Amino acid sequence: MKNNFKIIAFDADDTLWVNEPFYRETEKKFFDLLQDFGTPEFLNEELFNTEMQNLALYGYGAKGLTLSMTETALRVSNQRVNAKTIAAIVNLGKELIQKPLVLLEGVEEVLKTLHKSNNRLIVVTKGDLLDQERKLLNSGLGQYFHHVEIVSDKKEENYQKLLKKLEVAPDDFLMIGNSRKSDIIPVVNIGAFAIFVPYHTSWQHEEADKIESSHCLEVAHIKEVLNIIEW
Amino acid sequence: MKNNFKIIAFDADDTLWVNEPFYRETEKKFFDLLQDFGTPEFLNEELFNTEMQNLALYGYGAKGLTLSMTETALRVSNQRVNAKTIAAIVNLGKELIQKPLVLLEGVEEVLKTLHKSNNRLIVVTKGDLLDQERKLLNSGLGQYFHHVEIVSDKKEENYQKLLKKLEVAPDDFLMIGNSRKSDIIPVVNIGAFAIFVPYHTSWQHEEADKIESSHCLEVAHIKEVLNIIEW
CATH class of the missing domain: 3.40.50.1000 (HAD superfamily/HAD-like)
Structure with missing residues (x-):
């Protein structure tokens, strides 16, 4: 060359x-928050599908991930997820943005x-x-x-x-x-x-x-x- | 000059x-969604405060507004807002991104x-x-x-x-x-x-x-x- x-x-x-390990960590916490609605494997697939569907609208980055996590939580729970969990998801996104x-x-x-x-x-x-x-x-x-x-x-x-x-x-x-x-x-x-x-x-x-x-x-x-x- | x-x-x-009129329209729909929790004037002030607090983290644009609307809804409702309303807020953000x-x-x-x-x-x-x-x-x-x-x-x-x-x-x-x-x-x-x-x-x-x-x-x-x- x-x-x-x-x-x-x-x-x-x-x-x-370092970036991707912080994203993986955030996703893991998201799966924990939603454990009543599915296994980590199921939730991972659902989240990835949501992200792919939203990619043209949201692009890349932590804000898009936060919105896709919120949307996934609403969908997999059949809109039964409570406000506390949504608040925790929004905070996960803010934490991700502020990683060292x-x-x-x-x-x-x-x-x-x-x-x-x-x-x-x-x-x-x-x-x-x-x-x-x-x-x-x-x-x-x-x-x-x-x-x-x-x-x-x-x-x-x-x-x-x-x-x-x-x-x-x-x-x-x-x-x-x-x-x-x-x-x-x-x-x-x-x-x-x-x-x-x-x-x-x-x-x-x-x-x-x-x-x-x-x-x-x-x-x-x-x-x-x-x-x-x-x- | x-x-x-x-x-x-x-x-x-x-x-x-045209941009700002679409943002105003989105905010108006957001105030309607949350009318049980306050007047449009009150909600407008709460939303603006949330946006200002989040500006350094989220920057400008529709994704930041959507996250700030979600956070405002959680706060003014004392986390009593239901999942349907959160879903409607996420959709308001998507609609805003797709305005003509x-x-x-x-x-x-x-x-x-x-x-x-x-x-x-x-x-x-x-x-x-x-x-x-x-x-x-x-x-x-x-x-x-x-x-x-x-x-x-x-x-x-x-x-x-x-x-x-x-x-x-x-x-x-x-x-x-x-x-x-x-x-x-x-x-x-x-x-x-x-x-x-x-x-x-x-x-x-x-x-x-x-x-x-x-x-x-x-x-x-x-x-x-x-x-x-x-x-």
Whole structure:
């Protein structure tokens, strides 16, 4: 793979900092709240279905999850769930938004090194804008990034629009992230480059098979990025 | 005021298309749903307080409003509100997200004219990204804009960050919008230019007094923008 780029873009959640485990924890508490109405497996399926149905309306992020949990609670209980449980669900969502920021190991070293050598680094994320700005502020990583780009989804068309906005050719754009579906496959498909850094926990909506391409690499740890990119 | 700019930015809601009246309508339906627990005036004040308390967590947009309506319903009812009412509130939020797109009169003519003469036009909005992308798509106005910028708020620091990201000097940036508080005052305060185009309905959170500055103008109708900017 080539080793220099005009823009190096990092996914945020579970690439720079911990996110998915907090979502799993929130869901587990939600299943506990609703244990009178079904097993965790049943509730998980119901919640996932609600989220998929609402995705076009709500997009990604904690607010959409909170609304989908509320809707799922109403449905699986045949509207018998009580107000206290609804209040607890709304609070679960607020707790999720306020989780501490936990940086992933090696991230700061990689960003510092690339930034020092004048690589232009940006964040590209499909989370909620306010959530992501708060996380970036709490992470202390803001100094390394030129700016943050929030996209409503990470499909080929979203990357195409982004590259046009950034006025950068696909050949000069590298994306680094933990979702093959969102950070790797669409990027490679539009002719840009990608490095996959897996994370141990991922949302079932983000799962996709490995692809073979001279435009992408898979590494075990984010520090390996420094063996690939010129700095 | 000067008459040419590198970037002309338009606010979206109630500058390009109808928004606030749909929010007022949604709130009115919410007050009807909760009439057992208080007058519209009381509920309006309670809802506004909840929204203000949640603003730092939820930001702007329909999802935050839906969660704040739910929380208000739980509080004013002392958690006696029933599940049917909660379901109706969640549905009010979904209806709001799916309101038809109604362009404001004169907008398309202004955009078409400015775009033809090679002005670089962008949208700058603090609404929810997905909502705004959907509205832009439904508006048919996408062709006139270079891109959309979503900001988590419209304070001086947000505009400063935006101008840095766009690599444009304050002197080359014009903002056009219907909120003095969000579109005019912070823009003028950082040395850029602004045109205020009032709209008949505004959220109490957006109200602010008129300011006097050579960097801003107030017009009665968006078409007057064509008398001010070079095209």
